[in-house]
Structures are given as C-alpha cells and as structure tokens.
Amino acid sequence: MEVVETKPQITNIPETKIQPVEIEILPVVYDIIRSVEKDPIDNTAKQKESAECSQKVLELQRTLEASRNTIRKLQGIEHSKEEQLRRLESLRKQLALKQQLIKKYKNVQF
Amino acid sequence: MSSYHLSTRERLLAIVNDIEIVAKELIENTIAPKAQKMSSADHAQLVELLVLKDKELKSTLQLAAEQAGIEKNMDALREQVRKQDEEINQLQKQLKEAEQILATSIFQARQKLASIAKANKRPVSSEELIKFAHRISASHAICAPLTWQQGDLRRPYPTDIEMRLGLLGKSDLNINGHNLQHPSSLNEMHRNASAVTGTAGGAGGEIPASAPNQFAWHPSGELHMSMGSGGGSVSLDTRAHKDASQDDVEVMSTESSSSSSSDSQ
Numbered sequence: 001m002e003v004v005e006t007k008p009q010i011t012n013i014p015e016t017k018i019q020p021v022e023i024e025i026l027p028v029v030y031d032i033i034r035s036v037e038k039d040p041i042d043n044t045a046k047q048k049e050s051a052e053c054s055q056k057v058l059e060l061q062r063t064l065e066a067s068r069n070t071i072r073k074l075q076g077i078e079h080s081k082e083e084q085l086r087r088l089e090s091l092r093k094q095l096a097l098k099q100q101l102i103k104k105y106k107n108v109q110f
Numbered sequence: 111m112s113s114y115h116l117s118t119r120e121r122l123l124a125i126v127n128d129i130e131i132v133a134k135e136l137i138e139n140t141i142a143p144k145a146q147k148m149s150s151a152d153h154a155q156l157v158e159l160l161v162l163k164d165k166e167l168k169s170t171l172q173l174a175a176e177q178a179g180i181e182k183n184m185d186a187l188r189e190q191v192r193k194q195d196e197e198i199n200q201l202q203k204q205l206k207e208a209e210q211i212l213a214t215s216i217f218q219a220r221q222k223l224a225s226i227a228k229a230n231k232r233p234v235s236s237e238e239l240i241k242f243a244h245r246i247s248a249s250h251a252i253c254a255p256l257t258w259q260q261g262d263l264r265r266p267y268p269t270d271i272e273m274r275l276g277l278l279g280k281s282d283l284n285i286n287g288h289n290l291q292h293p294s295s296l297n298e299m300h301r302n303a304s305a306v307t308g309t310a311g312g313a314g315g316e317i318p319a320s321a322p323n324q325f326a327w328h329p330s331g332e333l334h335m336s337m338g339s340g341g342g343s344v345s346l347d348t349r350a351h352k353d354a355s356q357d358d359v360e361v362m363s364t365e366s367s368s369s370s371s372s373d374s375q
Contacts, residue, residue, distance in 0.1 A: 076181025
C-alpha cells in the first residue's frame with residue numbers, strides 16, 4: 001500500500017483502507033458441476049435435478065452480470081495504477097505551484 | 111501479459127469474461143457424453159485455469175480498492191486546487207482594480223501638476239480676483255438677490271440692456287441698423303431710470319493698471335467702460351432697473367432667450 005507523503009501545506013486525508021469488493025463466482029460453478037455429477041438414477045429425481053441445474057446455470061449468469069455491474073460502478077479504476085499515480089503526482093505539483101504563486105504575490109514588496 | 115496498459119476496470123471485466131468462458135467449458139465437459147469428453151489432463155488444466163483466474167480476480171479487486179483510496183486523495187487535492195484557483199482569480203481581479211485606480215490617480219495628479227505649473231507661470235493676486243468677482247456679481251448677474259420674491263423684475267442674469275451696454279453691443283449696433291447712441295444721453299437715461307442708489311457697487315477706488323478690459327470706477331459709484339475709438343466712458347448700470355427699461359427690453363427683443371426670460375417667473 002503506497003504511503004501518502006505529508007507536505008506541510010497540503011492537508012493530509014486520514015487514510016482509511018477501502019475494503020475490496022467480494023465477487024464469488026467459483027462456488028456457483030462448483031455447485032453446478034456437483035449437481036451434474038450427482039446424476040441420480042430414478043427419473044423424478046433426475047428431472048428435479050436437471051431443473052435445479054438449469055436454475056443454477058441461470059444463477060451463474062446472474063452472478064456474472066452482477067459482478068460486471070459492480071465493477072463498472074467502482075470508482076477510481078479508469079486508469080491503471082501507474083497512470084493514476086502519475087496523475088496524483090502531477091496534481092500535487094500543480095497544487096504546490098499554485099500555492100507558491102499565491103504566496104509570492106501576497107508577500108511581494110512594492 | 112499485454113494487459114498492463116489497460117485500465118483496471120478493463121482488466122477486471124476481461125477476467126470476469128475469461129472466468130465465464132472457462133466455467134462454461136467445464137460445465138459442458140461435465141455434461142457431454144463420454145465420447146466427446148476431453149482428457150482428464152485437459153480437464154484438470156481447465157480447473158486450474160479457473161482457479162487461477164479467480165485468484166487474479168481477487169488480486170485485481172484488491173488493486174481496485176487501493177486505487178479507490180488514491181482516488182479519494184486525488185479528489186481532496188482537486189478540491190484544494192480549485193480553492194487555490196479561486197483565490198488566484200480573486201487576487202487577479204483585485205490587482206487589476208488596483209492598477210486601474212492607480213492609473214487614474216496618476217493621470218489626474220499629472221493633470222493637476224500641469225495646471226499648477228500653468229497657474230504659477232502667470233500669477234494673479236487674490237485681491238484682484240475678489241474685486242472682479244464682486245464687480246460681476248454686484249449687478250445680480252450671477253445670482254438673484256436674497257430678498258428676491260415672485261414679481262420682482264430684477265433678473266439673475268445680465269439683462270438685454272446690460273448686454274447692449276457691453277463691448278459687443280456697442281460695436282455691432284451700426285451693423286444692425288441701430289445708431290450708436292451717444293454716451294452722455296445714455297448716462298442720463300439710466301440716471302433717470304434708476305431709482306435705487308448703488309448698493310451693489312461697493313468697491314471704491316481705481317482698478318489696478320494691469321486689468322486688460324478697461325473698466326474703471328466712476329466716483330459716483332457706477333461702473334464705466336472706456337471705449338477705444340469713441341473716447342469717453344460709458345456707464346454700466348450695476349443697480350436695480352425699473353419698469354420702463356424692462357418694458358423696452360420686452361418689446362424690442364426678438365430672441366427666444368429674452369422672451370423666455372420674461373415668461374419665467
């Protein structure tokens with residue numbers, strides 16, 4: 001986790017760690033494979049099983065779609081991490097420059 | 111892997127797609143009849159691939175969480191930058207204002223200095239100025255007398271007769287067809303017309319020789335103007351007129367300004 005440098009003028013934001021989003025697809029897949037492998041012998045159970053299976057397949061699709069939506073809603077991942085860090089640095093520089101400029105012109109003696 | 115230039119979002123979505131594909135493969139393989147099933151090695155590989163993809167998904171989600179934290183910092187920084195921008199704009203406005211005020215002040219100061227220098231080149235004594243001011247305002251040509259009431263025939267401006275008695279009136283009378291009146295008869299005319307003795311002509315004594323406009327105080331208290339070619343002096347009545355001369359004025363003048371003067375009460 002990168003450490004935020006504390007510059008004297010820039011107010012430091014207390015770093016609260018953001019918990020990663022939980023996306024669990026594998027359990028659903030396992031479930032489907034298990035129920036397929038169960039393969040009961042008598043017909044009624046088979047029908048019930050295949051019905052359940054198709055339900056689970058639908059659930060898998062729903063899970064995948066939901067995870068895609070969650071990913072799309074996440075903030076801050078428009079760029080790769082390196083790009084983001086570069087932007088952060090340039091933003092800091094911009095802020096420092098502007099503060100310097102203001103300080104310079106406020107203190108100038110005519 | 112060539113996906114490092116991609117944004118994290120794209121990577122995550124790609125991983126999810128991959129997981130979907132592999133999972134579908136696995137399930138189809140499980141359902142497929144024995145003849146079409148792939149070898150167990152392949153199956154195992156697929157399973158491994160699926161697990162790998164899941165791990166990759168989790169690590170990328172972790173990365174996304176970190177980036178979200180960085181994004182929060184950046185938002186705060188952007189807010190500070192915006193405040194600085196506002197402050198810079200404000201200072202710029204004030205600087206421009208100050209510059210404008212200073213420029214105006216300097217310009218006006220220069221003008222004042224120039225007029226001071228100009229005045230210093232040709233100084234005039236204050237006594238002389240006061241005398242002239244007194245003379246001009248004595249005939250109520252500037253301001254109505256304090257006791258002025260409605261119906262008072264005096265006017266707070268030089269009346270027609272007074273204008274005719276001036277330099278312009280004297281020099282142009284020949285052109286207009288009126289004859290130049292003899293100075294002495296005028297004196298008599300005004301002496302007859304005026305009833306009030308000079309309260310206005312207060313200043314006694316001669317004007318200093320430096321006055322260019324040939325005014326002179328007569329011992330009687332009237333203001334006289336010396337004529338260049340005609341010789342002698344013409345008296346200028348600085349006292350209140352009476353009705354006769356006023357009626358004369360109203361009848362003779364055809365200019366709108368004079369006629370309006372009689373109307374305005």
